Every structure is written in structure tokens, then in C-alpha cells.
Amino acid sequence: MICPKCEKEATGPDFCGHCATPLKEKCSECGEMEPMGRKFCHAEYDEFEKIWKQSSAMRTINAIPVVALAAVFTVVALSSLLVAYFYNQYLLPLPIPDGIKALIVTMVLIIPTASIITTIFIAGIKLADKKREEFFLKNPQYEKFRKR
16 A cells, blocks of 8 residues: 555555554544545445345346356257257268268257357346346445446
């Protein structure tokens, strides 16, 4: 921390080692001694963090990758069954090189899987944004922490 008076690097946690200027002041919100020049009350921010982590917005944000992964496995499993049927019924008898057949099978698997995963992520992000908005509407006292 830089001392606000002598502008040298402060060596102590409470007072500057060069000029003895206090580096902490009493917080007007919680009454605790906090570093000078802080942007918000650390006690209030800790309370916000605790409530935020318990909120449905945070649970929604954490659930997005899990839902997407489950969707990947589901789509790949179903697509594999359909592709196997399609391959045996239609591609196997055709006089096409095996490399082209493999490319067709790969594209049949990748395109719907990527589309579904993208849709799930976009829906999840929109839902998380909605939950975040709901959180700040219910807790307007924490609005100042939104940008952080």
C-alpha cells in the first residue's frame, strides 16, 4: 500500500513506517478499522458474497456446464444409435470410399451435438442473467457490488 501522505511504500499494516500516518480509518458503515481509500465496506461485501453464493443465480451459473455435459452424452448416445442404423441401411451398400463414409457419419454426429450444446449454453446464460437481475432486485443494498 502507498502512504497517502508521503507516497512511499508503507511497511506496516496500520501506520506508515516512514511518516507514521495512519493507514486505516474507521468504517462509517460497520465501525471496523479498514484500509484508507477503500471503495466499499469489507464486512458488507463479505455478507453480500455469502448471500450471493447461496442465491439461485449462483446455483444456475454453476449448473450450466453440468446440464451441457449431460446433453452431450444424451445427444451422442442417441445420435450414435441413429447413425449406426443409417450407416447399416444406407451407407454400407453404397460404393463410396470408407473415408467419405466416416466423414458423413462424423458430420451427422457433430452438427446436432454442437447445435444442442450451443442452445443449452445460451439458454443457461440467459437464465443466469435473469436470476442475477432478480437477486439485485430483491437485494438493492448490494447494487454497488454488481460491477465487481
